[in-house]
Amino acid sequence: MRPATLARRLTAEFIGTALLLAAIVGFGIMGDRHAGGNVAVALLANTLATGAALVALILTFGPVSGAHFNPAVSIADATQGGLSAADAAAYCVVQCVGGIVGVALAHLMLELPLFSLSTHARSGASQILSESVATFGLLAVIWSGSRRRSAAVPFAVGAYITAAYWFTASTSFANPAVTLARAFTDTFAGIRPADVPGFVGEQIVGAAAATTLFRWLIPTLPESADRVVVPHGSAASTEVHYAIRDL
Numbered sequence: 001m002r003p004a005t006l007a008r009r010l011t012a013e014f015i016g017t018a019l020l021l022a023a024i025v026g027f028g029i030m031g032d033r034h035a036g037g038n039v040a041v042a043l044l045a046n047t048l049a050t051g052a053a054l055v056a057l058i059l060t061f062g063p064v065s066g067a068h069f070n071p072a073v074s075i076a077d078a079t080q081g082g083l084s085a086a087d088a089a090a091y092c093v094v095q096c097v098g099g100i101v102g103v104a105l106a107h108l109m110l111e112l113p114l115f116s117l118s119t120h121a122r123s124g125a126s127q128i129l130s131e132s133v134a135t136f137g138l139l140a141v142i143w144s145g146s147r148r149r150s151a152a153v154p155f156a157v158g159a160y161i162t163a164a165y166w167f168t169a170s171t172s173f174a175n176p177a178v179t180l181a182r183a184f185t186d187t188f189a190g191i192r193p194a195d196v197p198g199f200v201g202e203q204i205v206g207a208a209a210a211t212t213l214f215r216w217l218i219p220t221l222p223e224s225a226d227r228v229v230v231p232h233g234s235a236a237s238t239e240v241h242y243a244i245r246d247l
């Protein structure tokens with residue numbers, strides 16, 4: 001399989017991130033509307049739907065771009081040679097723009113104003129620490145899975161985020177593009193713009209810590225960097241070769 005052109009990869013990242021945010025925000029709005037004021041039920045609905053959407057979107061767009069949908073993942077991948085610095089920067093831009101577009105789509109589908117800045121406070125040491133832990137765990141799952149069991153990574157990522165919604169105080173944003181986009185929705189899924197920098201900073205810290213640890217645990221980590229999150233382009237063909245070899 002020939003590698004997809006940068007334009008195709010960026011398009012996949014844009015659409016995938018937009019659909020992810022449409023899912024997160026849309027599920028949050030629908031869950032809040034139909035939960036009768038029960039926050040736990042609304043969160044459960046949002047959790048299950050987000051995990052399922054992640055699996056589906058990674059399987060759909062992964063063969064083209066790797067299905068990062070997350071600047072922390074793209075930057076971490078670039079540090080190990082999976083992406084060039086220029087490509088990683090382009091990934092980050094389209095992910096952030098795609099996320100904001102996804103919020104607008106969710107609002108339009110559910111008859112809300114196109115954008116509304118969030119007033120949902122998400123501050124404090126516990127929330128900030130949660131984002132570092134959540135992103136550390138996400139990158140740990142990706143780095144470990146993409147090295148040997150790439151076919152399982154979409155399901156592992158979906159399962160991890162589903163779980164992390166419940167064991168972190170922040171409900172596991174674990175993604176700078178998601179964090180930025182959710183500042184534009186004054187709904188269940190929102191985050192105040194003032195709280196965005198703290199979340200993003202700790203997400204980068206968590207991603208860097210996981211990447212540093214796995215580079216030490218697995219010195220050959222850069223050899224699998226071109227298969228993050230899942231094999232794509234020529235790496236997909238290599239993965240098929242490995243799968244056949246291991247039969």
